[in-house]
Amino acid sequence: MQTKDHKVLVANRGEIAIRIVQACRKLGLAFTCVYTAEDAASGHVRIARELGGDKSLYRVSSYHDANELMAVADDAGATAVHPGYGFFAEDYRFARRVSQRDRKLIFIGPSWRVIRELGDKINTKRLARSLGVPTVPGSDRPIYDEMEAEKVAQSLFEFQEQQGIRKPLVLVKASAGGGGMGIEEVYDIDLFRSVYRRIRNYALRQFKDEGVLIEQRIRDFNHLEVQVVSDRSGRNPVHFGTRNCSIQSTGLQKRIEIAPGFDPSSIEYGFDAAQVLRDITQHSLAMARKVGYDNVGTWEWIVTRDGRPFLMEVNTRIQVENGVSATIARVRGQKGVDIIAEQIRIGLGEPLGYGQEDITFEGVGIEYRLIAEDPDNRFTPWVGRVDGFGWPERPWLAMHTHVPSDDPYDIPTEFDPNLALAIIWGKDLAEARERGVEFLDTLVLEGANNAGEPLRSNVRFLRDNTGRILKF
């Protein structure tokens, strides 16, 4: 089957759905979108109506119901499914169902075995260690025995003291958990037992597994990522550079992402930043090769103040911030890299067609996440209507949004109140920062809620933080 004959079901909403549709059009592929009753005003619905062909838009009961997606795919004649991010993106069962059902579809993402393997915290950590990839000090298997747990915690405290860490912390987490649930910090070994028991009981209740992981809690770090791309052969993964995502909300949600991850050319670091970036990309690719990684993915790292990187986890999906890597990347010197389009193309089975040596980087990219929220009040989401939304077009600016700029838009309460992603490019860090501030200053974003209170957004927060980007 030719790539062009495929039809892609866009199993997502909002901004990412729009970008997938755009990528499909770039590749000349047909597509089908879905939406729910709450989400009827979303931009992706509009774009599907405008640009879609026959059977290109369906109302479904829920984005979370895989059966809806399968049923729509069959009725629309879709041959592939793009999960976007969130929802089913890292659900290996969904990927497995898609590829094993009677009417098979292509899952545009890594194969389900890879998702399962890297979706498991312990598995990933053990894989990393088996390849000599640095991971956070601590256990790499679930611990069931209280004595053993205490011993690990004890040596973690000692280890940190030897490292000269003044207030060592140990993290106890349910090995079967995820998403920040069932995690607690311990600052004193005497308190360890009670915390351990609490977490163990929580894990037993919640996940039916008593196992806990005990790790060093690293506090002072930068959050870095490596963008990996690999075709279905799984043999030749390449990277599209690094990103720095250290500027986050209090709830540890990313707000500003910058590519590349450090800028040793303009900023002094207390360690060899270039070497760290080289190390984490090489480690990431080594792991990708080992598991036969066969689509796009992100290796997440933390880098301590003394320049030690530790692998955190692997995100087996396209990420929100993929565009910021694309904006500084050049393939054979060409601009206009689109990682989502590449994902679809290789996902459908085409070979990547170029190697690491063909990929170069130029300048600095900044991505702002524009969100209706109140940064002064623990980033509480704001709900209401957006009346005015506009910005001057710039050659160095790319806006990704599902919010219409010519119509008022009610923010649905079902989802996070993300409004847009703004990606800014500058030839160096200084220029990128300057342009970022310029963009934020000229942005129009107005609205009001039922009570008549004006829209709250994180624009000020983004502007205030632009000054400190890439500094460590």
Place this chain on the structure above:
Amino acid sequence: MDTEKRTQHLAERLGYIRDVFGGKHNENIALLESKLQEFNLRLSEGSISDENAALTTLEDLFDFVERKLEAELTPMDKVRIVRHPQRICLRDILENVYDNYTEIGGKDEHSIDPSMLIARAYITRRSGKKTINQPVLVIGQEKGHGEEFRNGGSVKPWGNAKALQYMKVAETEGIPIHTYVFTPGSYPVEDYPGAAQQIARNLYEMAGLRVPVIAVFSEGGSGGAEAIGLSDRRLMLSHGYYSVISPEGAAAIEGRLRHGQRAAPELIEKCAQQLRITAEDNLRMGYIDHVVTEPPLGARPYHYDFFRGLRQEIIRATDEVILGVKGFAPFRAMVLRRRRGKAETMDLDNMYVRWSLSSSAKDRLVSRRHRKFNRLARNAARDRRPVLRKLSNMGWDAWWDIYSYFKYDLLRKHQQKIAYLVEEVEAEAQVLMEKVAAPWRKITCALPGGACQSSEQTERELTTLSDWDEEGQRNGNWSYVSPRAKEDRAITCPNADSHGCLDLWAPDLFGEFAGVCTYCGHHFPMEYQWYLHNVFDEGSIFEFNAEIEAGNPLGFEGFDVKLEQAKKQTGLKSGCVTFEARIDNVKLVVAMLVAPFRGGSVGAAEGEKFVQAAERAKKKRYPFLAYVHGTAGIRIQEGTNGVIQMPRCTMAVRRYIEAGGLYLVLYDTNSYAGPLASFLGCSPYQFSIRSANIGFAGPGVIKETTGVDIPPDYHRAYRALSRGHIQGIWDRRDARMNLKQALLTMGGRNLYYR
């Protein structure tokens, strides 16, 4: 007696005959009717010269016709006799058979359960010139000639509990128990103590009662009968019935009727016939020891001769049991033996047998009772094991007895003593060493490269790959995958409306999720193979007694074909699979009731296999697990051959538990009726997978017998837990882990790994 009373009495006899034959033998009835009418007419005209003579003639005619019809009685007629309000009831027996009685815990409707009557009674006998009152405890269902509040003798769980309480009293006081079975079946409510669970408790306790128990069956309706029917001597009234199910119930099942529909009378009649429910049938099969003859067309309250006969029989039975286990009484035993079968001229009132037993006689009594039941129904199953194998098995059994004794009793005791001693010494030494070494260790640690762990080693431990035996981490990779997991389709959870569960994909649901809804935790039933492969250690299963096959001991029409079908469909020979297996290397014996084989119903073969499995576990000192994939109850087509498995298996279980084993029961899908009311319900460790429905009777039966609507979740495992019927509910995916835990922490002293 005056004429009016006598004619009235004849009218009652006529009505009785009419009721009993339910529309048959109309010409005889018409004859009696016309003669009676004629007599009445002439009486009112005053044209009878000698009223007395005429009446006597008429009475003789009635007697004649009754005797004639007696020969024509069908099993269903006997069922109607037993159900008739004119049928004798327990109160009549207390009045006429015993010399004195005091009802305990009840006066008419003022009783915790008026259907269960308990009385202290005595029988007066003479020994030479002495008069001796021999106390007994009388327990039985009271139908009260149709009194509404007696509930037809259908006893509620608390009624059976009361019966058990007083059996224990009799045991304490050392007096015999006489039970009278007058019940169509137990009242199927689940309220504590629960119909099934209470009967099970009764059976378990009766299996070990250290006083003689004599049972007399008039109406032996299945589980309700067993609740007081496990005894050393089982007598039966000649016009009674003893059956696994009412003929109507059997007809409903045979005719595959939905509830509310009525079965045709012919079908009911045929079922009554096929179920072999009469006294002769049960005597022939061995489930009854002796039949007490009733007057033609059954005993009614005015049959005083009958009561006299019954008194003799009941005394004789008690004497026989007592003398059978007493050390010395050759003459009296001879008297009893000789008089058996002779003309009814004996008078046991004039022979005295002391109804109390020494401790060793009590032991013999109980073990005789166990042997008696263990022998029953052995021929009702088809044992295809070759003779040689049977013999070698017997030899093997004997060897295991000896081996176990040496290994666990003799050696173990000495070993343990030595082990304890060594432990103590070690602990002492440890403390001493600690004290001596502590200062030294401090010094060495302070030195570079000292004996304590180096920091590089700590770092290596914390940052490099550790050894991890991943075995046991299934992560949804089950060894057996249901065939339903091969279909590409979505499944709706039954709780979807209330819990908002999304449809699940069958391969996920029946594969990785092990049949558990990931949204609400609802357990879809799974195949028994799932448990075989995912609960026990890989390849550890070794089946035994596979050759014992379910048969058709009653020759129930059409059942051979159905049985063959079941065998072909399941590839099994009976509904009970017994095997040895291991869970995390702990060996155990398992008896599994398999739902797809005739609903997991229990007949003679299943019972025999269960008993043998319990015996095997006892010999080898293995834990014993009854895994109930599902059971619909006793297999009705085997009649009392099936019912008798209730006491039989319960007794086997009791022997096992008393030998110090661990008897675990695990319910999985629908588990109902007889087995639950006996050998399953008596376990102190009954657990349930979340998918189980547990109860005495299914919803349809409850609706039909009680007329009460029951909520849809009436039998769910959680309700059973709330009622105190089971001890815990397990997630299917944790069954192995929980069983492992149970094996290590529960049960008696005599397990091989303790």
Place this chain on the structure above:
Amino acid sequence: MFDITQLLDEIKASPYEEIVVAAPHTGVVTFADVREGSRVIGPSGTWKEKKGTLLATIERERNQKPIHAVEKGEVKEVLRHLEGTFVEAGTPLVRLRHFLSKDEVLAIILKKALHLFVAPERAKYYFAPDVDKKVKASGASSVSLHEGMDLFIMSRMKREASLAYSGPSGVIYAVYFQHNENVDAGQPLIGVCPPDQLSLIEDVVARVQTEWEERE
């Protein structure tokens, strides 16, 4: 205050409500044997365990899902042109004309009589844990309210905030929100009955009980 007689008369003048039975999700529709004018019933049985009249089945991923009537009424329209076609979620399939039941009439009138506590924002609402325990154990009417007590948890955008009650003291007489469903801003969440109005409310209930005749 309101005039209950007038209200009842108004409802009696138009005692019907249209119920639209829509596809719960996508799938291929097959209508059951119902036609315009025929009577349907809602769930019945002591525990409402028997489903209402079968209206249609919708098949998705080889899973047949029956769609039953949730209220009694008369079939006004069957959108028969959808037979055998793949429909989107929420597509109307059958319209029913439902004669208001006593309880429903009562609910309408009570909405006017009670003090309504409304949702401040579109969100999902849950009773606060303490309250929830009480509601589950002995019913909503066992909860007595006073100004400022923590009553609800308001959940939106994956974040939860607690919501305090404001209004007159009293007991919860009616609950208008459903578990796990969004409530629009301004919609009532609960109806509160202050103690001094209890007798008035009981009058209303009695009036409806006697004056409203149930009809098929």
